[in-house]
Amino acid sequence: MGTVYALLTGINAYPADRCTPLTGCLNDIEAAEELLLRRAGGRLDVRKLLNSDATVNAVETAIRGHLGQAGPGDTALFWFSGHGTEQPAIERVHLDIEATGRYQALVCTDGLLVDKRLGALLNEVAAGGVHTVAVLDCCYAGGATRGRHLTPRFASPDPAWFTAAARDARIPEQPAKHVLLAATRLDQPSYEGRFGGRTLGLFTYALLGALRAAGPAATYRELHAAARSRLLVSCEYQRPTLAPAEPGGVADQPFLGGAGAREPSRYLLSQDQRDGWQVDCGSGHGLPSGPGTEFRVTRPDAPGRAHEQAATPGRTVRAVTVGPERTLVEPVGWAPETAQVYPVALSALAVPPASVALSAPGDPATARVLERAVAEAGPGGGPSPLLRLVGQPEDAGELLFRVEAREGLAHVLRRDGSPFVAPLPLAGSEDADRVAACLVHLTRWHRLRDLEAPFGPLTEQVRLEVTPWGSDVPLLLDGSGEVVCQYGLGPVGPVPPLVSVRIRHRATGGRRLWCVLLDLTDSYAAHTGLFDDGRFVGPGHTAYALDNRPVQLSLPPHRPLRPGAFVRDWLKLIVCEGELNTVPFHLDRWDPLTPLGSRDTVLRHADGVLRFDAPERNSRDARPAEAGGPGQWATQTVQVRTVVPQW
Known part of the structure; x- marks a missing residue:
């Protein structure tokens, strides 16, 4: 494998008279460099441009000079953490190029690097047969290489910046020859926040987490989907983008152009x-x-x-x-x-606990009732190992619940202020207990959805695929990190899509593997019924959900079938060497009307530890458990969005 040439650019110290200084961008670069060293080792040749060194000219020169050294078989990586911006396009020639009617650009310390200019520079590097990658953690990054408790990485620039940069928008559009992992769509802001006392970009934090959990053969498409899922825990309004997302292209190549799976030791x-x-x-x-x-x-x-x-x-x-x-x-x-x-x-x-930040402005009695409910939310009325009270959201870990009491309601919010669930009544002690039960339920669901095995021997052996019913071609994740399935229109109204869900054991030899398929819904439910609570799959064989009957994807009864309506499912595959007890993976959908007494069943499996034990046997079950228990394990998640289209 060739050299990985990396240009890492991070800017915190923006001129205060131009835009708001940031605090997490240098942390992004430090964390990215640490991961790259672990991934590439002695193959890494890194150059950094930080703060005042990251001028427009310095970035352009470093792309041409440092990344331009790369040749066939090498990899060139450009990573930018800082402000992004946009500006209305006025001249006719600019409007012809910018389909949104606006420019997008990276904000360097002395001006702007316009999106198409950056794209052209990276395409020059890629033209020599170099595997070329851009990772952009800034606002409006989704267009950057097209040829509240969070701080937005958006700058309102000096108009003179665009006067100087306008010529760059005249560069003709060309098909991208590089792959882009962007923090946002081209019309969205991006944010930075604090995780365990350290400020990082939300996208950088999510992407690095996805990379740490992935094997060397993980593709950009898979990493983008994993990072997107992680980011949505904190922010509903920031959606990472992958481009180009066409099947069989660079999006389906391994990160940094890796040569595929390797067999690590146990x-x-x-x-x-x-x-x-x-x-x-x-x-x-x-x-x-x-x-x-x-x-x-x-x-x-x-x-x-x-x-x-x-x-x-x-x-x-x-x-x-x-x-x-x-x-x-x-x-x-x-x-x-x-x-x-x-x-x-x-x-x-x-299982790491979720952080809970309580707020009841002007109502200390309500605050005390909520604190008491959270403190007694565990088994037997004791503290829950799944919840941790924090004084400020800035002190929180990855999963944060902001509980705000306002006008007799408890609002359970993400970092960005978007709701996890509808507001809950908060008129007394019993209502506070229901809020705490909701937090435990949400924590269990998120920990199941985000469960990722450290990379091991099984990571690349078994694959989860979704195909349209009657087709053998797997559906690929789109540029938003999802498999999208649409309702059809029949004689009497909308017809739900049918798919086949299959598990391929791709190894040609070795032992059979125990496979569990979880369906996690956006109603915060989880079940394993698609695949009989688990089954062995032999090497070279394929197993199907529902015994190769069609899987119907549909909106739940309480959601109207109107154009634009959708529902999300996360299909999670857990692969083990031996049988796995699936009881802890079952979770009813969150229902605020469920009597609190029934939560005891949930709490039995809410002790903060996920155990990979063999299932309990009764005297009539003659199947022997695998010696040594489940042993090595691996995970894979496919996010599916079922949509009612605009007919």
Whole structure:
């Protein structure tokens, strides 16, 4: 594989008389460089332009000079974190080029780099057979390479900037030869926010999280969909864009032009003379911190690996400290042999709590009632391990619920102020308990939807595909990161689309794998009924949901079938080496009218730990469980939007 030439540009310190300074862009660049070093290692050749160094001329020169060094087989990456802007197009020639009637541009420290100018520069780099990528975390980024508690990355520029840059809009439109991962559509603002006390762009935070969880063969289309799903937890109004999104093009190539899947080793348990027992898996592999994470000893994955001693399968070690590259652990009820190495697999995962920020302006009594309800939202009326009260939204983690009490209603909001659910009544203690139950329910649903296995041997082996009924061609994610299925129009009205959902075990050899298919709905429900609560799929075989009967996609009865109406489903595939207990994956849709007493069933599986245990057997079930339990596991998610079109 060739060299990865990266140009990382971040600007916090904008001139105050021109636009608002930012605080998260240099953090974006630091985090991006860290990930690139992990991905590309010695193949990375990086240049950074930060703050005052990031002038228009410096950026253009660095694209031509630094990225222009790349040749066939190399990769060129341009990453920009800063302000973006737009301006009405006035002259006829500009209106002919700009379909929106507006210019879009990156805001450098001394002026603008207009979208089409940037696109032309990147196409020059790509013209020599270079795999070329642009990642733009700024406002209006979706057009940038076309040939409240959050801070917007938007600048209202000096009109003189556009006078100087107007000539750039005359560059003829050409088909893009590079791939663009943009923070927004071309008509939207982007935002930065604080995560655990550190400010980052929402898109950068989401994209880096998706990259950490992905294997080396993950495509831009897959990464874009994963980042979009992560970002929507914080912001309803910012929608990342992938371009070009045509099937079979650069969007379907691996990130940074990777050569495809590699076969990594299993995680290993070994002893460090200073720190004790450790597993070579950490936060850099997607492992969350917190009590409850465990690893289970498995069989060696291949004969001849004498350094891996096969202790009794099923023995566990518990995480004590999760670091970037390793996790310090303690054995549970057994003593590993000194100087031996054991293959292990993740068997229980600590679920990070959601952050809850309460606000009841001028009503301290209501604030106290809400605080009490959240503090008693766990099993047995104790604290819930799924919820953590924070003083300010800025101190929150990735999943934040802003609960605002206003005029007798509790509003459960995202970072950007958009609602998770309809406002809930808040007239007393019982209503406050219902708000807390809603927060637990939403946390469980989001943790299931966003569950991602650290990259392992199974990541690239099994694929989830959705095809139109009667067709063998899988539907691809569109530029918004979704598979879109439309209602048809029949003689008596709208006809819901029919699809086939299949699971392909692409390996030509090896063992059969246990597959669980979750359907998570936008009514905050989850079930595993599409695939019989799980089933084994052998290498080289394909299994179908509903035993190869059509899967009907339709709006729920309480949503009117009018043009423009839609519903979303997240189809999540969980793949394991052995059978998996699916009971914790079942969740009824959120219904504020459900009696509070029934939430005890939910709380039984809301202890903050997701366990990859084999299902319980009764005496009539003759099927043996796989030795050692589920062992290695992997995940894949496909987001489906079912739409009633404008007829």
